[in-house]
Amino acid sequence: MLQWYQFDGWICTHRINPFYRGKVKLCKMCKIDYETIQEFLSFSFHYNNMDLLVDRAAEVLKNPIAVFDKNYYTVSYSDTTDVQDEVWTAGKKRGYCLFEYAAMLHGVESMRGTPLPFQIFDDWGPHRRRICPLISNSLTIGYLSVLEYHTAFDAVPGEIYDLVAGVLVKELTIEQAIRLSHQHDSAEMLLSSILNEGFANRALFLQRILGTVFEQAGPYSLIGINMHAFSSRVSGERHFKARLGTIFPKAWSLFFREYVVLLVECGKSRQIPQDGLQQLEGYLSEHDLCAGISDTFSDLYEIRRYFNQAAMAEKMARISGSDARIAQYDDYRLWRLAASIPAEQRTDYVIFFFRQKTAYDIDNQSDYVKTLFIYLKNGQNLALTAQELHVHRNTVVYRIEKMRERFGGVFDSPYHNFQNFFGCLLLLTSDGQPGSTDYFDTI
Numbered sequence: 001m002l003q004w005y006q007f008d009g010w011i012c013t014h015r016i017n018p019f020y021r022g023k024v025k026l027c028k029m030c031k032i033d034y035e036t037i038q039e040f041l042s043f044s045f046h047y048n049n050m051d052l053l054v055d056r057a058a059e060v061l062k063n064p065i066a067v068f069d070k071n072y073y074t075v076s077y078s079d080t081t082d083v084q085d086e087v088w089t090a091g092k093k094r095g096y097c098l099f100e101y102a103a104m105l106h107g108v109e110s111m112r113g114t115p116l117p118f119q120i121f122d123d124w125g126p127h128r129r130r131i132c133p134l135i136s137n138s139l140t141i142g143y144l145s146v147l148e149y150h151t152a153f154d155a156v157p158g159e160i161y162d163l164v165a166g167v168l169v170k171e172l173t174i175e176q177a178i179r180l181s182h183q184h185d186s187a188e189m190l191l192s193s194i195l196n197e198g199f200a201n202r203a204l205f206l207q208r209i210l211g212t213v214f215e216q217a218g219p220y221s222l223i224g225i226n227m228h229a230f231s232s233r234v235s236g237e238r239h240f241k242a243r244l245g246t247i248f249p250k251a252w253s254l255f256f257r258e259y260v261v262l263l264v265e266c267g268k269s270r271q272i273p274q275d276g277l278q279q280l281e282g283y284l285s286e287h288d289l290c291a292g293i294s295d296t297f298s299d300l301y302e303i304r305r306y307f308n309q310a311a312m313a314e315k316m317a318r319i320s321g322s323d324a325r326i327a328q329y330d331d332y333r334l335w336r337l338a339a340s341i342p343a344e345q346r347t348d349y350v351i352f353f354f355r356q357k358t359a360y361d362i363d364n365q366s367d368y369v370k371t372l373f374i375y376l377k378n379g380q381n382l383a384l385t386a387q388e389l390h391v392h393r394n395t396v397v398y399r400i401e402k403m404r405e406r407f408g409g410v411f412d413s414p415y416h417n418f419q420n421f422f423g424c425l426l427l428l429t430s431d432g433q434p435g436s437t438d439y440f441d442t443i
Contacts, residue, residue, distance in 0.1 A: 036060055037160070044167045050076045050175050057164045062151035064088065067134070067168055068143045071192040072102035072255045075142065075175065087125030088147050099240040102255035103227035105143045108133055118161070120153065128153070132161070134169045142172050187213050188254045191263060194303050195256050205301050214300055221272050222294040222303065223262040223280070223326075224310030227255075229288055247279045248272075261307060270296045277326060284325040290314050292327045312336055319428050320377070321388070338425035346426040354423040356407045371399045372409075373424035376417055 040056045058065045058078035067075040077092040108119050108131050118132035127148050134142040144165050190212065199205040209215050244253050250265040264272050284291060292313030294306035309329040316335040317327035341349065357368045371389065378384040386393040403409040410416040
């Protein structure tokens with residue numbers, strides 16, 4: 001039952017229903033077609049059809065709209081018969097969200113809880129886009145994208161956008177439940193479910209992959225590409241997902257968190273093809289992106305673990321100052337060990353000599369700890385250390401000798417060198433802790 005109220009220039013609705021309990025304020029009296037709004041609400045109360053509901057929502061907002069789910073897959077586009085925007089219509093024809101666009105949507109989620117929980121983009125095609133997360137029970141379940149085509153964004157009150165988003169949240173929740181019950185997901189949507197830990201136990205997982213490409217495939221290696229810094233939105237260039245499909249024909253790709261996740265089937269070699277990695281490295285350099293690679297594995301149920309390996313390798317490579325575009329997890333196992341120690345306990349594993357140097361550096365703004373880390377990382381090679389620190393070789397020699405004299409440092413013992421190097425790792429993996437990456441000036 002839907003009832004309408006009008007008072008003091010405001011129009012409100014009251015719905016005798018737990019989902020719409022209470023009064024929903026729409027907007028101050030202005031040039032809004034309230035019959036269109038009423039029809040939109042009435043339709044949402046009586047029917048469950050996302051495509052038709054999206055068309056009606058577009059009529060309310062007076063602009064074309066699109067809805068994406070939390071995994072950045074296309075749910076529905078409104079009618080685009082009269083839309084002359086090639087970038088927008090190409091998205092509808094393609095049927096999935098570009099990784100470049102998914103990275104943009106992921107950035108919008110950081111605006112949750114702000115006074116303006118939406119963002120307007122003017123560098124993705126000829127028309128601006130207004131994007132907001134669709135939130136249910138404090139969880140983001142999708143995104144609403146509005147194209148500024150027929151009507152300026154400011155011509156529609158913010159309350160109307162909020163109303164439309166609320167109705168779409170309800171419908172998207174139902175849509176996702178129906179999709180899970182039908183189990184007709186693509187291979188990449190199945191991977192997304194596994195990454196999101198969508199299976200309560202291994203038995204359900206094994207039942208779900210029966211008859212799919214993953215029943216017999218493997219072994220795999222996972223590449224995680226951090227898209228946080230991605231800025232290219234040139235509509236004419238070949239999009240990232242298509243490029244990856246060309247580089248790695250036997251692979252599946254999707255967007256998860258802020259990463260493009262690429263699951264590569266390795267075959268008998270149990271390795272990712274080197275020519276593919278070389279092509280990928282060139283693309284990453286072109287767009288100033290970095291990636292991490294996990295161990296090789298066969299158990300797809302553990303894919304979340306291997307995603308964490310790839311993400312850890314990419315992050316640690318940046319922290320360490322590596323200029324490599326692709327980091328292998330195998331090179332950062334010791335870093336992972338350091339990061340696994342609770343932050344409040346890490347100083348317990350740092351020897352007195354190292355704590356002395358740390359305190360001295362903080363008090364005197366010197367670089368003894370940083371010098372020692374790079375010196376040990378480079379196998380005590382003075383030339384490489386000087387090159388990385390951008391100082392003269394003699395400066396490195398002077399600092400090492402001062403550490404011997406002032407703090408009693410021992411650098412000809414593998415055991416002591418390991419203790420010192422591990423102490424450096426404990427500092428580097430302690431984000432926000434005293435002596436953390438800020439102390440190292442991010443190297």
